[in-house]
Amino acid sequence: MVNMDTIAAIATANGSSGVGIIRISGEEAFPIADRVVRLPGGKNRLSDAKSHTIHYGFVCEGEESIDEALILLMRAPRSFTAEDTVELQCHGGMLVTRRVLEAVLRAGARLAEPGEFTKRAFLNGRIDLSQAEAVIDVIQAKNDYALRSSVMQLRGKVSEKIKEIRAKILLELAFIESALDDPEHISLDGYGEKLAEELIWVERELSALIRSAGNGRVVSEGIRTVILGKPNVGKSSLMNVLVGEERAIVTDVAGTTRDILEEHILLGGVSLNVMDTAGIRSTEDVVEKIGVSRAMEVAKEADLIIYVVDSSRPLDENDERIMEFIHDRKAIVLLNKTDLEPVVCAGEIAEKSGHEVILISAKEETGIERLGEEIRQMFFAGNIDFNDQVLITNVRHARALEQAYESIHMVEESIRTQMSEDFYSIDLMDAYETLGLIIGEAVEDDLVNEIFRKFCMGK
Numbered sequence: 095m096v097n098m099d100t101i102a103a104i105a106t107a108n109g110s111s112g113v114g115i116i117r118i119s120g121e122e123a124f125p126i127a128d129r130v131v132r133l134p135g136g137k138n139r140l141s142d143a144k145s146h147t148i149h150y151g152f153v154c155e156g157e158e159s160i161d162e163a164l165i166l167l168m169r170a171p172r173s174f175t176a177e178d179t180v181e182l183q184c185h186g187g188m189l190v191t192r193r194v195l196e197a198v199l200r201a202g203a204r205l206a207e208p209g210e211f212t213k214r215a216f217l218n219g220r221i222d223l224s225q226a227e228a229v230i231d232v233i234q235a236k237n238d239y240a241l242r243s244s245v246m247q248l249r250g251k252v253s254e255k256i257k258e259i260r261a262k263i264l265l266e267l268a269f270i271e272s273a274l275d276d277p278e279h280i281s282l283d284g285y286g287e288k289l290a291e292e293l294i295w296v297e298r299e300l301s302a303l304i305r306s307a308g309n310g311r312v313v314s315e316g317i318r319t320v321i322l323g324k325p326n327v328g329k330s331s332l333m334n335v336l337v338g339e340e341r342a343i344v345t346d347v348a349g350t351t352r353d354i355l356e357e358h359i360l361l362g363g364v365s366l367n368v369m370d371t372a373g374i375r376s377t378e379d380v381v382e383k384i385g386v387s388r389a390m391e392v393a394k395e396a397d398l399i400i401y402v403v404d405s406s407r408p409l410d411e412n413d414e415r416i417m418e419f420i421h422d423r424k425a426i427v428l429l430n431k432t433d434l435e436p437v438v439c440a441g442e443i444a445e446k447s448g449h450e451v452i453l454i455s456a457k458e459e460t461g462i463e464r465l466g467e468e469i470r471q472m473f474f475a476g477n478i479d480f481n482d483q484v485l486i487t488n489v490r491h492a493r494a495l496e497q498a499y500e501s502i503h504m505v506e507e508s509i510r511t512q513m514s515e516d517f518y519s520i521d522l523m524d525a526y527e528t529l530g531l532i533i534g535e536a537v538e539d540d541l542v543n544e545i546f547r548k549f550c551m552g553k
Contacts, residue, residue, distance in 0.1 A: 098177075100126060101210055102203035104191050105552040111186030116194050117552060119211055122202055123178040124167070129201040130154060130194075131165055131182070140180070145169035153182060155197040161190050175211055176218035209549025213542070216534060223534025223545070224252045227488055230549050231314065236358070236365045240313050243485045252491070255484045256532050259299050259498075263526045266292060270519045286509040289518060293502055296525075300499045303486050307495075310487035312397060312473055316358060316365035320393045322420070323402035324412045325373025328430040331456035332402060333370040336361060361466040364473065369396075374412050390419070398469065399425040403443060405453075406434040417447040426468055427451045433458050491532050501525035 100120025106113065118126055124141040131140060133151040143149065149165045166181040173179040184194050199205060207213075209230070216226045228247035235241035246252075266289060273280040321329045337357050355370040369392055372385030393399055399420050403413065420427075427447050429440050433455045440451040452468060454461030486492050501524040508517040531537055 098214065100203045101206035101214075102126075102195060102198045103206035103211070103552040104195055105181070105211075106186065106191070108188055109186075110188070114184050114186040114191035114194075116182040116184065116191060116198060117206075117211065118180040118182070118198060118203055119173070119175045119177045119206075119214065120203070121178060123180045126198060126201045126203050127165065127167075127180040127182075130197045131163070132159075140165060140167060143167055145172060153184060153194050153197060155200070160193050160197060161185055163194075171218070171220075174220065175214040176220040177214060206552065207546075208551050209546030209553060212549060212553055213546040216542070222250075222253050223537060223542070224256070224488070224491065224532055225250060226534075227490075227545060228252075229553065231487065233550065233553065235314075236316060236360070240365070240487070243310070243313050243487055246485070247487070251484050252486070253533050255299070255303065256529050259296055260526055260529050262292070262296055263522055263529075267519060267522050267526065270515050270522075274515065274519075282515050285515065286512070286518075290506060290509050293506060297499065297502050297506075300495055300502065303484060304492065304495050304499060306484065307486040307492040310485045310492075313485065314487040316367045317469070317473060318395065318397040319366045319368045319400060320389070320396040320398070321368065321370050321400045321402060322374060322389065322393055322416055324404070324410075324416075327373070327402045327404040327407075328456045329370055329373070329402050330355075332400075332428070332430065332454075333357070333368065335456050335459050335462060336366070336368060361462075361469065364466065364470050366398075366469070374416055393419070397424065398472070399423055400465075401425055401427045401447065401449075403427065403429050403438060403451075404431050405429045405436040405438050406431050408437055409443075414446075417443070421448045424472065425449050426465065426472070428454050428461070428465065430454055430456055432460070494528050494532050498525040498528045501528065 098120060100118065100122040102116060102118045105115040105117040128139045128141050130153055131149075131151045132154050133140070133149060140149065145168055147167050149167070151163060151165055153160045153163050161184045164183040166183065168179040168181075170177050170179075182194060182198070184190055195205075212221075212226050212229050215221050216223055225248055228244050231244035232241065232248060235244050269280075270282070270285075273282045273285070321332060323329050333355065336359050338359075357368050357370075359366050359368055371389030371392065374386055374389060401416055401420055403409070425447070427443055427449045429436075429438065429443065429451050432453045440453065444451045450468070452461055452464050454465065486495065501521045504521040505518050505525075508521065527536065534542075
């Protein structure tokens with residue numbers, strides 16, 4: 095356990111609420127609580143009370159009573175930080191919680207830095223670094239998929255898989271070192287071939303985790319979605335329907351949308367970062383031409399393209415250009431304005447674009463639920479099983495996995511070229527140590543500080 099001073103912070107969000115919690119953690123947590131809490135009826139001090147008990151009392155400063163509160167006591171190591179912890183559960187509200195916090199600070203605590211409670215949980219061995227990072231992911235989760243994935247990481251699913259792979263590598267490292275130290279009793283003859291077979295499993299596991307990072311980014315950050323189509327096909331109307339309010343300007347004038355409008359929405363439990371773009375067409379208008387160019391650029395980087403077609407207008411060369419562009423990309427085609435007399439056949443569009451066509455009416459808000467189902471099927475069906483699959487949602491983890499994979503590949507190359515066993519050991523150790531960075535072994539202080547600096551105050 096790492097011994098540090100006693101910290102305190104408001105652990106609930108600012109604003110009016112039923113309850114406001116001030117958390118105190120450290121060696122002096124109980125004495126500080128004694129200084130600010132009066133128990134009714136002349137009861138004993140909180141310092142004499144048992145762990146994991148709740149008491150009723152008043153938070154005071156001098157003779158002034160600030161608020162009545164419930165006081166939750168947790169003795170080390172049976173707390174989140176693995177330190178003595180006291181939580182003062184007062185009435186919610188910015189003024190009262192701030193007054194209680196100020197009293198606690200004047201009684202001897204220091205104001206906690208952002209994420210310092212979780213940082214202490216990590217430094218005291220209560221959780222590893224990947225679990226600590228999952229705490230902020232749970233708080234910032236934007237959809238059910240992200241929440242479930244973050245909770246799995248918080249429960250140690252990523253840690254378990256990383257430790258399993260490292261244990262396999264460590265076993266081989268130990269054998270090589272033992273053989274090099276005692277060649278008379280431990281032979282390395284034919285070991286290269288045996289090691290190559292053992293590394294097949296390691297490489298497969300690393301590869302699966304690296305591949306999952308694509309889905310992981312989509313889960314945690316949302317699907318980068320671009321709406322494409324000719325002018326006046328209903329792109330902005332669709333955007334407004336998806337957002338649930340009038341965010342994009344809708345007129346009958348072609349070329350109204352000239353810049354990119356981006357919104358984060360939740361559709362059928364899936365997070366989308368949706369960008370409404372300028373209508374794709376040949377134009378002499380300088381500003382509109384820039385808008386069309388930008389639309390095509392963001393579409394190249396999109397995870398999903400929603401191509402909107404006006405069912406009441408014939409296809410033209412602009413449609414041909416868009417269909418050619420999306421043919422080999424992940425896209426959904428929406429045949430809009432189905433409330434009008436159609437002149438375009440869905441089958442023709444499906445054949446030319448290479449994608450399924452969904453009939454919608456942005457005006458009457460029909461077909462939107464089908465769109466959500468198609469997106470969910472396209473990105474998640476059959477690919478993510480939260481019961482047993484480990485999903486990498488953290489960029490830092492993904493980079494470490496890629497570096498470890500490269501080190502394992504170097505070992506295989508050394509075996510193929512019949513290099514000495516010392517080379518095996520060097521690259522195996524690189525892979526072992528790199529994977530250790532994910533769970534926080536031998537991690538540098540600057541990286542730890544950077545990770546926890548992203549946390550909110552009180553967590």
